[in-house]
Amino acid sequence: MPIASAVPVAEVSGIGGSRGRAWLPASVGGLLVFLSGCIDFDKELGEFCLRAPAREVSAAGDESMAPYFREAPESSSYVEGTGQLSFQVTAEDPLGCGLRFSWSASVGTLSLVQETATTSQARWTAPACLGPGETASFTATVSDVLDQSVTTRFSAVGIPDCPSWSPTCSLDELREGHTATLLTSGKVLVAGGELSNAENVSTAEVYTP
Helix, strand or coil, X not given: CCCCCEEEEEEEECHHHCEEEEEEEHHHHHHHHHHHCCCCHHHHHHHHHHHCHHHHHHHCCCHHHCCEEEECCCCEEECCCCCEEEEEEEEECCCCCCXXXXXXXXXXXXXXXXXXXXXXXXXXXXXXXXXXXXXXXXXXXXXXXXXXXXXXEEEXXXXXXXXXXXXXXXXXXXXXXXXXXXXXXXXXXXECCEXXXXXXXXXXXXXXX
């Protein structure tokens, strides 16, 4: 009859303070090792995060269980037109579960550089100039497995305004087909042209744009 081997698994205390070891058949120990290699621990962690009692409290509105930022960009950064800025955020989940990050920019080009379970880095290229009413603003958002999220907002300054047209004073005579010459003084000389009834205009006007 074959004799089954056994392996020690733990040291235990008995009555009166005596100590000994608990033994487990080697075949069972090998089975446990085999099973541990078949378990997807990342999947198990994700399922644990969803069914954890603390998550049930969080789903009911406990903000203490929501993710939070440990590091975020400064509220305002300086950059010139076409310049680049790098941003990084670090976040934490109270239960240590995985997090998701997203970025947005109102203008310019934003690209993701690197992301881990708790950090995210992005690089932004500024436009050459800003149009009327435009500002360079950004958001970084972190979300957990229950879609609870927190957002941080920041901005960039230093980008010049784009050249634009603005209304100025009207000419004394409404004309078309005229010439407009920029003088060294910065004023504009308007000469010739014709009226709306095709009558030629023989006068000239100088105005400040």
